[in-house]
Amino acid sequence: MKSNATAQAVAELAKVSQSAVSRSFTPGASVSEDTRARVLSAAKALGYRPNALARSLITRRSHIIALVMGYLENQFYPLVIQELSQKLQRQGYHVLMFITEAGEPTDGVLAEILQYQVDAVVMASAMLSPGLARQCADTGVPVVMFNRVPQMSSFAGSSTSSVTSDNRRGGRMVAELLLARGYRRIAFLGGLENSSTHRERERGFNEALAEAGTAAVGRALGHYDFERAREATRELFSGADKPDALFVANDHMAIAAMDVLRQELQLRVPQDVGVVGFDDVPQAAWGAYQLTTVVQSVEQMVDATVDVLHEQMRDGSQPRNVVIPCRIVERATVRSA
Amino acid sequence: MKSNATAQAVAELAKVSQSAVSRSFTPGASVSEDTRARVLSAAKALGYRPNALARSLITRRSHIIALVMGYLENQFYPLVIQELSQKLQRQGYHVLMFITEAGEPTDGVLAEILQYQVDAVVMASAMLSPGLARQCADTGVPVVMFNRVPQMSSFAGSSTSSVTSDNRRGGRMVAELLLARGYRRIAFLGGLENSSTHRERERGFNEALAEAGTAAVGRALGHYDFERAREATRELFSGADKPDALFVANDHMAIAAMDVLRQELQLRVPQDVGVVGFDDVPQAAWGAYQLTTVVQSVEQMVDATVDVLHEQMRDGSQPRNVVIPCRIVERATVRSA
DNA sequence: CTGAAAGCGCTTACAG
């Protein structure tokens, strides 16, 4: 049944050595046109394809990249899977998916990742503890954080790179836009306290507010979860001095917030309250939401990630932290000038 | 740098043979408690983990499952990735992602899949041509189609299983619901002509309509694409005799249709036109859409897939075609009784 | 350009 032809079988049929078969499938190896042709035709006859596992054992490169993710509800991440796998595939690499259960990979999944001899790991929508990062570094497998940044101090000496957009700048831009459009009681609906995107976005936002001589009138956490973002919105609007605008740390939660605003609180967007998100997922453009948001280009971020990956895999050079510029796309959730 | 300890190194440290090391990491192998303990502690000291690639070479089981997908825009598929990887991980298997560029895997990607010696392949949101299916069968790797069914005739003799919901029954239920609620000019907004979900859903829908002595008043194709679904909606409403209800082949397109209905055509849902989708993706429940739809349980489908996978990997038994029941969840896009 | 040989890191009969 399993008709897995081996290089040996091909060699016999083609009447050459097994080494010749191997060379015929190795780009740049020295084989004459003639033998390569004979080998290739024998291989085709037998349905032979080199065993990638055996090859990896020798070459010490599996051409497998581990992609670790915590949750895919936020459409941003599926897009990352798609872009990253496609780009990597075109270059002969493949993605081994790891979905963490609790948001943070355990020693267990890390061990498995390492057992599969992956050439590198990219962490997206999941955090790597300093201990695990160290373990990767010790094994020599480069890790790049996608859309998050390691806690600096504890990662000294590890080979953890990162690719993020300019979250701080994005946060600033949101505050400036909202202020310019006359909103005065602006609240922040964040994600998770220990998330670097959350922190940087809030920081830039608060800085710009402070420079304008004001401050946020409210703050609540949605934990990057749809339902909890709804609750956070109710919380923000439960007091006496209600916000007239919301900066939400990502689109996924911004949409949840809009649902509550319009349907439970009977508030009009953008007249009664302005809303700005972050990411620009496809849903942000849907007719019923038309969310004004900060654009993070998945494509640019993935391109940068792949560059860093190659660089790190090639020469294990110093870790890099790439920051991609972002911009606001105005749709219909902030009133016009 | 790469401190990849080998079994040999552990053996030396623990003063046992390399076989003993191997046995200590093989569940059920015969090793005394004493040597196993010595091995484990030596392994820990060296940071040793068995090389999964080398193991696979011998055991002929990689514990890798290939997951082939065409596009992830429709949120249904990310959920499948998540459920499937998690479930498989818990059982010691891992998912190697393959994203096809054109919707159909080429010989190229199939060859790569096979080179990695995957234990099985699941095809979701991508079709396998009969030729490729045959190739998998020849190699003895089981394939299961997820949410789609192979074209019967040409797959005779191949080991292609499938897991789908009862799409035909789902289509019937939609027609019956719409009719019961007084809609009389019902149109169908389909996906792709050669997609089995599209065909079965339309078939059940048409059958129920026919039994009620009526027929669809319109039909257009959205190609499972958001923008093209918008166009299809415009097309459906461009004639004189406009539909008063739409059965859309999936939620992703149903949402696109609702945007056009409400914002371009100024039609009210469900008063002027009823809308029913299929899948019950999370977005269907969003406040702005509240789509009445047919529920496909990702969890049940994934459970069934994993069962079939194990069955096929174990004894290469006859291919199976599992059909999961579905049901309608009523929200706000069909008027009430 | 070519083949024989060593070896990648393991598992698994085979004897003891």
Add this chain to the structure above:
DNA sequence: CTGAAAGCGCTTACAG
């Protein structure tokens, strides 16, 4: 229970 040995399917010096 244990070790020596063969072997999984390849790549890659090494000679020729």
